[in-house]
Amino acid sequence: MTTLVRFWLENRLELATLVGEHVLLVAISTTVAVAIGVPVGIVAARRPRLASPLVGVANVVQTVPSLAMFGFLLPVPLVGGVGARAALVVLVLYGLLPIVRSTIVGITGIDRAIREAGVAMGMTPRELLRQIELPLALPSIVAGIRVAAVVGVGSATIAAAIGAGGLGQYIYRGLSMVDSTVILAGAIPAALLALVVDAGLFLLERQLSARRRAAPRRAAAIAAGSIALIALAGSAAMAARGSGVIVVGSKNFTEQLILGEIVAQTIERETGLAVQRRLNLGGTLISERALLTGDIDVYVEYTGTALTAIFRQPPSTDPETVRTTVRELYARTGRTLLPPLGFDNTFAILVRGADARAHNLRTIDDAARVAPGWRAGFGYEFLERPDGYAGLARTYGLAFRDPPQVMDLTLTYRALAAGQVDLIAGDATAGLIRGLDLVRLEDNRRYFPPYDAVPVASAATLLRYPEVHRALEGLAGRITADDMQAMNYAAEARGEHPAAIARRFLHR
C-alpha cells in the first residue's frame, strides 16, 4: 500500500494527465453516444418492428470483446487506426446499446392514457415527443446514460492498447512488467472514477424522477456544466502532456517501453523538437499499422519479426540477408530502416545456472544430451511459430521426458528457477535471466533467425526533419545485449520507470 501511494506521489503529474485523458475519452464518447442513441431510440420506440432487430444488433456489438473490437477497426480507414479517435469509435459503439434500450423502454413505458390525452388535445407528433414523451422518459434515459458512462470508464482502460492514453496505460505497463503496484496504480483510480460517475448520474436520475418542473431544467444545467468542466479539465490535462511534432511509438512490453523512451529522449536532446510518446501500443501489427498510417513517426522493430510477421516471408538465419530484405520491403512502403541498435533479441534457450555448471552445458547440443530426463516449458507462441519449437527439436534432435508444458511466457522464467521445468525458451534480453541466475545456451547450429533491434521511421518524416535522421543514426550499435538485459532487469525486478532508466543510460 505504501509503495502504491509512493508511486502515485512520484508520478502525480502523469497520474493527473492519465485521469484527465480517461475522463475526456468517456465524456466525449458518452456525449456522442447520447447524440446518436437517443434519436435512434425515439425512432425505434415508434416502430416496434424496428426496435427488436435494432436492440439485437446493439446487443451483439456489446458482446464483442473490446480488444477484438479494436482489432477489427484497426484497418478501417477514417475511424480505425490507433489513437484516441479509434478508441472513441469503439467506446461510442459500446455506449449505444444501453442508451438506445433505455430510450425505447422510457418512451414505450409511458401510460397509454397520458399519451392519448396528448393526442386528443391536438398535439402534433413532435409536440407530443417534446412535451410529453421525452420529459417522462428522461429518468429512464438518464439511467441508460449512467450504465453507458460506467461501462465506458471500464472499456476506456482497454483503449490504452491502441495508444489512446488513459489509466489503462498503467494497467498495461504493470501487466507487461508483472508489477502489481503499477497495475493497481491504474486500476484503483479507474474503479474510483467509475464509482464517482455512477454516483453522480444516480443523483441526476433521482432529481429527474422527483418530478419537479424546475428539476429537469436545473439538472440539465448541472449536467451541461459538469460536462463542460470535465472537457475543460481534460483538455488542460491533454495540453499539459503536449502534442509533439515527432510521435514515437512502442509495443507493449518492458523492453519496448525503454527503447521508446531512449528514442524519444534522443530526439528531444539532439534536435530540440517536441516529441509525443505513444508508447505501449498493443503489439507488432498495431505498431506497424500506426507507422503506415502516420499515427506514429518511429518505433523500434526487430528484423526477424518484420520479416516473418509483417512481411510474411519465410524465416532466414543470416542477419545481413534479413536486414537487407527487410530494408527493401520497408522502403517500398515509404519507411526507412535505420541502423541496428546493437543487440539481437532472439529466442534464448535457458537453463538453471546450477544445472549448466553441474553438467558443463554451453550449447544447445550439450543440452540435447541430458534433455531426455528433463521437462520443458514454453510460451504458447513459441510452440506455434514457424521459427519455434518444432524446428528447434528437429535441428538439435531434442526430446524431453514429457511433451513441453504450455504456460505464459513471463511465468516460464519463474517456473524454471523454481525447478518445475528444466529448460525454457525466453527472450535473449530478458531482465529475469540475470535476476534468477539463468544461463543462456548458445545456438551453435544457428537455428534461430536474427532479431536485431532497429528503429523504423516514416521516410517522409526523416526527409522533413533530417536532424531526426541524424539523431537516430547516432544510436547505431549503442546498446549491447548486456545493456538491454540490465535495463530490463531494472524495470522488471526493481520497478524503475522506463523514462528514468532511459535517461540514466543516455547520460552515462
Added chain:
Amino acid sequence: MLDDFTLRVGAGEVVALVGASGAGKTTVLRLVNRLLLPDAGGVRVQGRDTRDWDPIRLRRSVGYVIQEVGLFPHLTVADNVAVVPRLEGWEGDRVRARVGELLDLVGLAPATYAERWPDELSGGQRQRVGVARALAADPPVLLMDEPFGALDPVTRRQLQDEFGRLQSALRKSVVLVTHDMAEAMALADRVGVLDEGRLIWCGPPPALHGCDDPRVRTFVEAVAPPSRAGAQARP
C-alpha cells in the same frame, strides 16, 4: 364496433350515452375527435366531415375529458390547464389569465392549486383540473368519457351539480359517456342507450320510463330502479 349508428348533437345540447361496457360508447367519442376514422359512413363536426378536417385543428377545437383523467404527471396544475392555449401559441399573460379564470370556474382557488402537482390532488380535484384543461381554449364541442366515474358518491354528486351550472353558462355541445343512468338523466338534454354498437333508444330523459323496449327497460331498471327516486326524496 358501431353499426347503423346515427346521432345528431345540436349546438349547446348535452347528449349522454349510456350502455354496458363494450357497447361502443367510447368509440363514438373517438370518432368525433378523429382518434378513429369510420370504415363506412361519416362523422361531421361543425358541418364538416372529420376526414376533411386537419386532425390537429379538429382536436384543438374539441375538448376531451378522459376516463382516469390523464393529467400529465410532470406538469403542474396550471401547466396542465395551459397545454392547449400554449400549443395555440397564446401569449404568457393571456395564458395565465385564462388558467386563473378556468380554475376559478371549476372551483379550485388558483392561489392554492395552480402550482400543485397532479399527485398532490384528490380524485375530485384532479377531475376538475381535467375539465378545466378540456375547456381551456374554449372549444365549441366537449367530449366527456366517464368524467365522474372514479369518484366517491358525494364528490360525484357535487361535480355533477357544478357541471349543470357550468353548462347553463357555457352552452357547449357535449357528448357525455357514462354507465350511470341517474347521472345521464340528471345532466343530459337527451339520453342515448347503446347496445352492442347500436343506438337502440334516444330521447329526452322523462321519456325513458315510457319506453317498452325490453333491452332498454332492463338496463334502466338495473341501474336506476324506478322506486329509488321517490323513496329518497321523501323527508
